[in-house]
Amino acid sequence: MASIIKRGKSYRAQVSLYKRGEHKKLSKTFPTKREAELWALEMELAKGEGKELAYRTTTFADFFENWIYLVKVNDVKETTFQNYVRTLGVIRNLFQDIQLKDLNDIVVQKKIDKYAKTHSRKTTHEILLKIKTALRDAYARGYIANDFARLVKTRGENPPKRNKALSITDFKKLRNYVLQRPEDEFNLLVLLALETGMRRGELLAIRPESLYEYGIEVRHSISPTSDDTSLKTQNAKRDVSINKEVYELIRKMPVKENGYIFGFGGFKQSEQLADLLTELNIKKTTFHGLRDTHASFLFAQDIDIAYVSKRLGHINIQTTQNYYLELMPEKKHQQDADALSLLSSL
Known part of the structure; x- marks a missing residue:
């Protein structure tokens, strides 16, 4: 049975429990005796219903x-x-x-x-x-x-997006720089990110057998937190075409002892990218931002959205529209000009 004990100006209710062969007590303090009695009654009723009250003292x-x-x-x-x-x-x-x-x-x-x-x-x-x-x-x-x-509700605000797509000008600047310096393995990783829109983990998972003329079979992804190399969704499994020049550069890369073409480098690619963008005086973005840049560039060139969505490995076109196809500045300015021209012609 429950017990109610007066402690100064408050009341302590105590209920006996039986857990794994041991007797324990569940207690709680209230400002009034009535509240203590109601709580004790609730606990006793819960015991009768077979609820695991003893576990309620677990953190x-x-x-x-x-x-x-x-x-x-x-x-x-x-x-x-x-x-x-x-x-x-x-x-x-x-x-x-x-x-x-x-x-x-x-x-x-x-x-x-x-x-x-x-x-x-x-x-x-x-x-x-x-x-x-x-x-x-x-x-x-x-x-x-x-x-x-x-x-319970989620509150707070989202910070400004870090993985913003580069402008067409900066995209070309970065692509030309890494393309002209293929002796640096990281440059080739950046080049492929811009060329394919593949995720970082998908790029790191490339093996010689992943290559075909001229493209890459995306079947696996490397994670810094897990040994599981499977892709997140079935849609992520895809073949991504690349141009001949880039294909030849990747094909000639020496294979690592673990069978992969690119070294994992302690998964410091984001830091390396930040340093490279600073060196080239290009606005900062994340490694995932290179994926956004690829998608936005294709969209700016009026490539069909269904093709872009499939190339990125999205579940559906809506995902592509919602998260990746933010207009590059140059394209937006052109669209503004075209819209104003149309309105002026009315």
Whole structure:
């Protein structure tokens, strides 16, 4: 049975539990005796329904760790599982020793809002989705009393886009520079990114057998956080054509001991690219921005969007429209001029 103990001006309710052959107690303090009695009654009723109250004293961080290693590890791909592992570090930092019994939508909302202050809305949303999934599992198992996950919202703002497409002028400048200096392996990696729109991991996964005349079979991707080289989606599996000059440069590259054409270089390609762009006085972008540049350049040349979408390995054309086909400055200016010319002719 539950017990209510007066402690100064507050009341402490205590419920006996039985967990794995051991007797434990679950307690909570309230400002009034009535509140303590209501909570104790709720806990006793929950015990009668067979809910796992003993687990409510487990910290959320410990629950999340057990959950991902016992449940999620068998449900998701290796790369996705590693994302859950990285999320565990975030949860330990945010929630620390907060127990399952002390969680509610307000507590979780405050924690996710704190995280949002130093991270993008997109990153925050991805973290929150994993937290919500874990909370729903905890509720289904009776470890938390209420299904409050749906009440927690993603807040904050997205920072300015870092992987912006280069202008046509800078695109040509960068392409000519790396094309004229093929002795530097990194230059060839940049050249292929501009030439194909392939992701960095897809470029690093190129082997001699990936090449055909004149193109590259995209079948694998290298990740710095996982040994899984499979592609994210079936649509990412594709053949990407390249011109003869670039094909000959890549074909002549010596193969590394691990069988790949490009060295992984500690996955420092972003830093190397930043240094190269600074040297050439080109506005900064990310390595993924070279993929955006490729797509935007093709779009600026009026290449059919269906072809661009397939070349990039997107799931559908809508993805291409939403995220990649931002007009290059020169193309936008031309479109403005054409629009004004049409209006003037009315």
